[in-house]
Amino acid sequence: MPKLTFPDGASRDYPAGVTGLEVAESISKSLAKKALVIELDGALWDLKREIPGDAAIRIITAADPAGLEIIRHDVAHILAQAVQDLFPGTQVTIGPVIENGFYYDFARDEPFSTDDFAKIEAKMAAIIDADHPFEREEWEREKAIMFFRDMGEEYKAQIIEDLPVDEVVSVYRQGPWIDLCRGPHMPSTGKIPKAFKLMKLAGAYWRGDHRNAMLQRMYGTAWATKADLEKHLVQIEEAEKRDHRKIGRQMDLFHLQPEAQGSVFWHPAGFTVWRQLEAYIRRRLDEDGYDEVKTPQLMDSGMWERSGHWSKFRDGMFVVPDDIPSLDDDGPIVRADADLLALKPMNCPAHIQIFNNGQRSYRDLPWRMAEFGCCHRNESHGALHGLLRVRQMTQDDAHIFCREDQVVAETKKFLDLFASVYDDFNMTDIDYKLATRPETRAGDDATWDRAEKNLAAALDAAGLKYDLAAGEGAFYGPKLEFHLTDAIGRTWQAGTFQLDYVLPERLDASYVGADGEKHRPVMLHRAVFGTFERFIGLLIEHHAGAFPTWLAPTQVVVATITSDADDYAETAAARLRDAGLRVAVDLRNEKINYKIREHSERKVPWIAVVGRQEAENGALAMRRFGIEGRNQEIKPLNDVVTELAEEALPPDVRRAKHGDATAAAAE
C-alpha cells in the first residue's frame, strides 16, 4: 500500500498497483483530465505506470514548467512519426527538448526543405487527432538492438549499444509507431496542445562530432497554449528588430563587406560610440592601477612556437612571410623559404616580453598591464557573425602579473571592477560561472586544484554566487565566465577572466622574491568588455539602438521650423557644442514632422525644435526620444545647456563630480 504525500504535506494510502492517473482521479476529475505525468520524489513517471511504493508526489499539468517539457518532448516524437510517415527511409536519431522547443535529427539522403514543413505540421496535427495512446514497454537489450537494426534504424541500435549495461531499455508505442525512449510521456497524443511550429532546418553532426555523418536537424517550438506560441513568435520578431546588423545599417554605425569579411568598417557614428567606450574604460583602468602599453602586431613565428600557440592554434592565425615581395612578374612574389611572421591573435606573449625586459622584483607585483590590442584570428567562415564573431578585434585586454598569494585579492579586485562597469551600463543581471579543468590541459593536478580554489575564494570574497561549468576552462587554467542577461532576457558572454600558470613558465617570466631567489609570477588574463566589436553589438541589441545620452553618436539635433530661425539654431547649437555635446543642426527645407521622424528613427536622444517663438525668447522646445506622441518642454537655452551637459556625462565622471554623497543618497 503506497503512502503518497501531496505537495501540501497531506498524505494518503493507496492500494498497491495504483497508477498516477488513478491518483489524479481520486483528487478531481478535472485534474485527471489535465494531468500529463506524475512526479514521484522528484522523478517524472508515466501516469499509466504503477506507482511502486511510498513517495512524495505532484501531478504535472501543462501549466507546470515540467509539463511544458513533456509537451515539447512529445511533440518531438510526433514530429519523428510524421516525418517517417511522409518520408519513408528516413532514420530517426535523437530529439531532445531545448529552450523554447525541441529539435529532431534525421538521417536521410535527400535534403528536407522548409517547404515540407506545412505538410509535416498537418501530419502532426493528424497524429494528435488520432489520439494514439503512448505505451511503455521494457525490452531486453539484445532484442531491442536486433529490432531496430532490422528496421534499418542504425542510429537507434547504436544508441542502445552505447547505453550503460544496467540501464533499462524502454520503448514507447504511439499507434503504429514505435521508438526507443527513456520517457516519460503523456497518456496519449491527443493531449498534446496544437501550439507548435516547425521553425528551421539545419545540419548537425551525429553526436556533435565533425568526423561523423551530417544529419538533418529540424527545430520546432511548442507551448502549452496557442497564446504562448503567439507570444513567443512576437518575441522572435522583437529580437529581430534589435539585430545589431540591421540597426548598424539604419543608424549608419558600421558596415562589413566581402573584401574584408570579418573585419569592420566603422563609420563616424559607430566609431563615436567606440571612442566613448574606450575613453570610459581607460579612465576606469587608470583609476584601478593599470599601466597601458602598446605591443607589436607582427611577431616572428618563433615567438608563437615558444608560447605554445603555434602548435595548438596555428590554424587560426594569419601568417605573413618576412620577405620583400618581388615586382618581377615571372617569379614568385615571395620566397618559398621566407621566415614567417604572424599577426597577433592575442596580446599576452607580447606583454610577457615587456615583463621580461629587465629584472622584476616582488615589489613590482602586482603589475597590471593593459592594452587596447588589435588582434586577428582566422575564424572559419561559418563562424563569422556580424560584430559578434569577427576576425579583427580589439580587446580591452590586460594581464596581471602577480604572486601566488595575490591571486585572490587581484581576482576580487577585478570582480569589483567588473560589477561596477556593468552597473554603469545598467546591466546588473549577471550570472557567474567558474569554468574548471578541461580534459586536455597543461599543468599538473595540484596546480589546477590550487587555481580553482583561488578563484572560488575570490568569488566568495566578493560575495558572489556562482555555478560550476565543469570542464569548460581554458587548457592552461580555469576561467570565470560572466553571463549577462539583456533587456529582453537573452544571455551574452562578453568579459573574461582566466588564471594562467603555464604561459609564464613557457616564456620564462620570473621575478626576484624577498628571499633573493627567482620565482614564477602567476598571470591573470582579463577583459571587462571583451572586445569592443562584440560589446558594441551587445549594447546595440540591449538598447535596441537607443543608446544612453553619453554614448549616443549624436546627442541632440537642433531642428528648425522656419528658416527665420536658422541663425538662432546655429547659435544654440554652438552653445551646446561648447558645453561638450555632440550636436547636429537640421536647417533643411522640410516640415518639422519630417525632421522629427527622421531623427527619431536614428534614435537621437534629444531634438531641440526652434521656431520663431524660441528664437525670440532664447528658448528651445525639447523633445526626448522614446516617449510616445507629442512631448515637448519649452526651456531657456541656458537651462538646456546645463541640463544636457550633466546628462551627457559618462557615469564614472558624473560619480566623480558629485562624490559619493549622491551615490549614498540614491541607495
Place this chain on the structure above:
RNA sequence: GCCGCUGUAGCUCAGUGGUAGAGCGCACCCUUGGUAAGGGUGAGGUCGAGUGUUCAACUCACUCCAGCGGCACCA
C-alpha cells in the same frame, strides 16, 4: 570547414526563357510648414561572379564567392 536557404537600384523587396519594376532614400524645383513621411521632376541596375544548355539566360544547370540559419570551432 560541414548542412540547408538566399543573392535584382544606397535600403526594403516585386518580377519574367525574348536584355528590368515599386516604395523609401538621393539630386533639382515648388512649398516656410509647430512635434513621426507636403507636392512635382529626375538620376541611379553587367539582375553576386564564372562556365555551360539554348536562336535567346536576370530566369535553367554546374562551379565559385558572399550573406543568413544551424553544426563543428572559439587561445
